[in-house]
Amino acid sequence: xxxxxxxxxxxxxxxxxLKLSCAASGFTFSNYYMAWVRQAPKxxxxxxxxxxxxGSRTYYPDSVKGRFTISRDNAKSSLYLQMxxxxxxxxxxxxxxxxxxxxxxxxxxxxVTVSS
Amino acid sequence: DIQMTQSPSFLSASVGERVTLxxxxxxxxxxxxxxxxxxLGEAPKLLIYNTNNLHxxxxxxxxxxxxxxxYTLTISSLQPEDVATYFCLQRNSWPWTFGGGxxxxxx
Numbered sequence: 001x002x003x004x005x006x007x008x009x010x011x012x013x014x015x016x017x018l019k020l021s022c023a024a025s026g027f028t029f030s031n032y033y034m035a036w037v038r039q040a041p042k043x044x045x046x047x048x049x050x051x052x053x054x055g056s057r058t059y060y061p062d063s064v065k066g067r068f069t070i071s072r073d074n075a076k077s078s079l080y081l082q083m084x085x086x087x088x089x090x091x092x093x094x095x096x097x098x099x100x101x102x103x104x105x106x107x108x109x110x111x112v113t114v115s116s
Numbered sequence: 117d118i119q120m121t122q123s124p125s126f127l128s129a130s131v132g133e134r135v136t137l138x139x140x141x142x143x144x145x146x147x148x149x150x151x152x153x154x155x156l157g158e159a160p161k162l163l164i165y166n167t168n169n170l171h172x173x174x175x176x177x178x179x180x181x182x183x184x185x186x187y188t189l190t191i192s193s194l195q196p197e198d199v200a201t202y203f204c205l206q207r208n209s210w211p212w213t214f215g216g217g218x219x220x221x222x223x
Contacts, residue, residue, distance in 0.1 A: 044214055044216050045203055045214040047205075047212040061117075061210075061211035062211070095159055095160070101166070101207065102150045102162055102205070103150070103152070104162050106159040106162075107159065108158075108159050109159055
């Protein structure tokens with residue numbers, strides 16, 4: 001069974017940093033692209049980042065480019081999202097997702113609140 | 117960026133009713149269109165990918181169609197467990213973009 005479990009969320013002040021983690025199991029992690037998708041409270045979904053199987057290629061929307069960094073450790077079947085220079089508009093639930101083109105499996109999400 | 121517009125934003129329907137949800141792209145997305153279901157308090161779940169391919173384990177009452185800029189998700193016979201918000205996603209070009217969602221409730 002595919003399982004994705006996020007961790008690392010919490011309350012952080014504007015301008016500070018936070019690193020999210022996603023532990024994967026139930027599939028060969030190194031064979032799949034992975035992604036982060038977020039959802040602001042009571043809002044829609046926004047794709048945040050994608051990483052290739054080896055980690056050599058990464059993709060971001062302009063809203064987070066230069067501030068967020070997606071990475072992975074295939075030996076640990078883990079995905080990460082380093083978030084720097086956080087803004088109030090980054091407040092959201094962050095989901096880790098397996099990417100088979102489409103997002104075929106999702107974690108339960110972790111909440112990040114950016115507030116002073 | 118490609119804009120995705122879903123309609124209606126809110127839909128109330130009866131059990132057993134045929135339901136149609138729409139998603140319109142601001143430009144041709146070449147059938148790279150997925151549908152996701154999100155129940156209250158849960159993570160989104162993939163229903164359909166590449167316009168009309170049913171994801172593993174999804175009931176056959178769900179189907180998708182469309183081309184170019186216009187896409188549709190159909191539930192052939194609405195069930196109580198289908199109450200959720202439905203989002204479309206285009207993967208034709210970066211940045212991938214979601215629609216704003218259609219909230220489906222029982223009448």
